[in-house]
Amino acid sequence: MxxxxxxxxxxxxxxxxxxxxxxxxxxxxxxxxxxxxxxxxxxxxxxxxxxxxxxxxxxxxxxxxxxxxxxxxxxxxxxxxxxxxxxxxxxxDTLRLYFLCAHPTLPPASAVALTLRAVGGLTTRQIAAAYLVPEATMAQRISRAKRKLAGLPLDRPGDLATVLRVLYLVFNEGYGGAVDLAAEAIRLTRQLVALTDEPEVAGLLALMLLHHARRASRTGPGGRLVPLAEQDRSRWDTAVIAEGVTILQRALARDRLGEYQAQAAIAALHADAYSAAETDWVQIVEWYDELLRLTASPVVRLNRAVAVGEADGPQAGLAALAEVDPGLPRYTAAAAYLHERAGDLSVAAALYAEAARVAPSVPERDHLTREAARVRQLLRP
CATH class of the missing domain: 1.10.150 (DNA polymerase; domain 1)
Known part of the structure; x- marks a missing residue:
């Protein structure tokens, strides 16, 4: 069947x-x-x-x-x-269901669950397993979401930005279990591309594909995190990269730039480089400037600082980082990396250790702990 x-x-x-x-x-x-x-x-x-x-x-x-x-x-x-x-x-009515399930009145977690069930066709058990929560908990979440939507007409205008944000949340949940959420997000976004004529929808699909193409190289034995610069690029899926780049080029040709198109352009520049050393960091900084213009996001400003450090040197990167809120997640990890590039090894080692203590995930914590140990080793006579 x-x-x-x-x-x-x-x-x-x-x-x-x-x-x-x-x-x-x-x-x-x-x-x-x-x-x-x-x-x-x-x-x-x-x-x-x-x-x-x-x-x-x-x-x-x-x-x-x-x-x-x-x-x-x-x-x-x-x-x-x-x-x-x-x-x-x-x-x-699929497009209208997308809008209804991603209604602005719903919290993100509920919108994601309802989209996966009503549009994606997954069962409550499958969604619960994918999010590692009890089935009863997910059932309650979906029931609350449906009660909140009671009385809303199916033809109420929807917010495309909310729909795209929900799909990107699904994608970023990652992989594993009986349901591959990243693959499911790509499937649903392909469906949405066929239903709309918005370049930002195509931009999101391109972004997903370009990230998905690197999936096999992102982790090592035991789930060990492998940073982009250290990934085995021969394991990247070139066919998926080519599809993502083609979709992105068509979207950009519409001359209606949005944040997902800009993010996809950055991902495409990474995918285009045969090695980390050949990455076109100058263009990447320019795309981050476009992203800042579109979103004014503190996370974008943080990522831009790292890109500036690659394009113009670590001191320039640290100067750009000084304009970012130090309380931002991964700020300390970025500072550690830039200080190491600048030759401040003792500062870098301390910052890596501090970043490990506040890391948002176990693989990231373990990676930063290894980085701290590696830099401390360099400090020994």
């Missing part, structure tokens, strides 16, 4: 139910029950029209649930009818 097809059909089937009068939460629940039924019956008895089958089963599930709630008899009158048999309308 083609589970990928099932997941792709989910948003369209939810859209059909909502169009017939179901509220979003009830429609999503009914479709999930239809998916479970499909997994049970399709291997032995596959339908000729999978979408029509899912719509019919989900609609019956919805009606059964509506009839079971005696306090909502009035609503039953409006929807208690089987639709006329025949082909399912081809109208695609």
């Amino acid at each position: 083609n589970e990928a097809l099932l997941r792709e059909l989910v948003p369209a089937v939810i859209g059909v139910l909502v169009r017939r009068g179901a509220d979003f939460a009830s429609a999503e629940d009914a479709v999930q029950e239809a998916l479970i039924r499909a997994l049970e019956t399709w291997p032995d008895d596959p339908p000729r029209d999978p979408k029509a089958w899912l719509v019919a089963v989900a609609w019956r599930k919805f009606l059964d649930a509506a009839r079971a709630e005696s306090s909502r008899r009035g609503r039953e009158v409006a929807v208690d009818a089987e639709p006329v048999p025949g082909p399912v309308p081809v109208t695609d």
Whole structure:
């Protein structure tokens, strides 16, 4: 059975139910029950029209649930009818579901979970496993999100920036488990590219692909973090890089620059270099300047300082770093690196050790601890 097809059909089937009068939460629940039924019956008895089958089963599930709630008899009158048999309308509500699931009123974690379930077609169990939380916890998170969306019409204008931010959050959760969240984010973003004509959507897809292409080289034995400069570039996926660059070039040609396009341009410059020493840091600094103009992000300012240190020397990098908030995550790690490049080894060793103590992840902490030990070794007679 083609589970990928099932997941792709989910948003369209939810859209059909909502169009017939179901509220979003009830429609999503009914479709999930239809998916479970499909997994049970399709291997032995596959339908000729999978979408029509899912719509019919989900609609019956919805009606059964509506009839079971005696306090909502009035609503039953409006929807208690089987639709006329025949082909399912081809109208695609997927884009509207993206906007609804990434509604600005939802906290990011809830928006991510709801997007993965309603648009991505994942089960609550799969999402919980991917985020390493109990299934009951994820179920509550999704239920709260759906309650918050109750009463919002499907055709309410959405915020594309919020949708893209949610997809990027999914991508950055990384890899592993039964569900590869990075691959899932790429799949959903490809779908969104096909539904929109916005260059920033293509820019996000290009950014994901360019980062995804380096996946195999990012970690060593035991999950050890491998910095970009030390990665084995022969392990980078050149076909994925080429696709990302092509998508980015088409987006940039539209002359409507956005932050994801700028980030993708930086990633493309890294991917284009045969070695770390051949990286075009001058162009990278210029793209960081564009990013700062677009976002004024403190994180971008921090990354720009490191790039300046590569392009114009460590002292220039430290001068740029002096304009960044020292309380920013990874500030100390950046300062350690630039001080090491400047030859201030004792300062660098102390900063690496300090950065390790406040590292946001275990692999990063272990990497910074090794860096501190390495620099201390250089200080010995």
